[in-house]
Amino acid sequence: MEDKRRSFLRKAAIGGGLTAFAAGSATTAERMLDHVLGKDQPKQRFNGNSLAPEFSVDPATGALSVNTAQQVSYTMCMGCTTFCGVRVRIDKKSGKVLRVAGNPYSPLSADPALPYQTSIRDSFLSLTRHEEKGLAGRSTACARGNGALEQMESPFRILAPMKRVGPRGSGRWQPIDFDQLVKEVVEGGDLFGEGEVQGLRALRDLTTPIDPQQPEFGPKVNQVGLMSSTNEGRLAFVNRFIKQSYGSINSVGHGS
Numbered sequence: 001m002e003d004k005r006r007s008f009l010r011k012a013a014i015g016g017g018l019t020a021f022a023a024g025s026a027t028t029a030e031r032m033l034d035h036v037l038g039k040d041q042p043k044q045r046f047n048g049n050s051l052a053p054e055f056s057v058d059p060a061t062g063a064l065s066v067n068t069a070q071q072v073s074y075t076m077c078m079g080c081t082t083f084c085g086v087r088v089r090i091d092k093k094s095g096k097v098l099r100v101a102g103n104p105y106s107p108l109s110a111d112p113a114l115p116y117q118t119s120i121r122d123s124f125l126s127l128t129r130h131e132e133k134g135l136a137g138r139s140t141a142c143a144r145g146n147g148a149l150e151q152m153e154s155p156f157r158i159l160a161p162m163k164r165v166g167p168r169g170s171g172r173w174q175p176i177d178f179d180q181l182v183k184e185v186v187e188g189g190d191l192f193g194e195g196e197v198q199g200l201r202a203l204r205d206l207t208t209p210i211d212p213q214q215p216e217f218g219p220k221v222n223q224v225g226l227m228s229s230t231n232e233g234r235l236a237f238v239n240r241f242i243k244q245s246y247g248s249i250n251s252v253g254h255g256s
Contacts, residue, residue: 051098054089057128064121069093074103079144081230084108086141096153100146102139110139164192200224206247218249225250 055066071090076083077100085106089098102109104123105116114123127139151157161181166172184191188199205220226242228235231253242251 051089055124057125062125064124070098074105076233077141077145078230079142079147082108083233084141084145085110086145087139100141102141102145104139106139109141109145200246204246219247221247222250224248225252227252229254 052067052069054070054072055064057064069092071092073088073090075086075088077086085103085108087101087103089101090096091098104110104114104126105118107113114126118126160175161178162173163176163181163184164170164172165174184199186200188197188202191197203221203224208220209215210217210220210223224242224246225248226238228238228251235253239251242248
């Protein structure tokens with residue numbers, strides 16, 4: 001009798017565990033099935049369960065066929081300080097980004113990278129590992145680079161300058177025109193209902209010292225500082241204006 005009881009309890013525990021597993025995995029299983037069937041993707045953007053290819057190559061003849069409904073743009077990923085070259089596939093009709101992939105010309109995302117004089121056609125062949133002209137390699141983008149697609153399509157993406165309209169820390173903002181942003185930054189004023197804020201025009205004084213008793217602080221203009229994050233190719237351009245044109249020596253980069 002004791003053996004039968006133990007057997008019953010063991011089978012009941014196994015059955016209960018399987019039931020709990022099935023219940024807990026039901027949503028995931030449903031999503032997996034939808035993905036396999038292509039139900040989770042917009043029909044106009046996908047070929048069955050995958051994107052329509054941007055090009056295809058006949059393995060026997062090497063003939064290249066390009067998808068004219070898509071545009072391939074070569075750019076740079078700024079997701080980290082590596083700045084890999086990437087290829088962005090865009091649907092011409094909707095203007096939406098379909099996929100972010102590696103750039104075969106970039107030594108940061110391709111192995112081996114193609115010489116810049118390589119034609120676009122031959123770069124496509126290299127991605128398929130076609131043997132013509134000895135081209136073979138890979139070209140990838142990491143998860144952060146691919147995440148750029150989600151960022152561009154995100155409903156939370158900021159598309160206009162945002163101005164605080166509530167107390168500090170209240171999280172209340174409203175979009176403003178770019179012209180208004182430039183005017184308020186340059187001219188200053190009672191921008192937040194909290195009193196006068198000096199703008200860049202008032203602070204650009206190259207002769208009046210910040211503190212006459214401590215001339216080593218330099219002129220009033222040195223009260224303006226620029227803090228940049230990473231050098232994505234515009235730092236020299238920015239320094240040209242903050243240092244040489246505006247006149248402040250305070251331009252610092254990302255660091256400890």
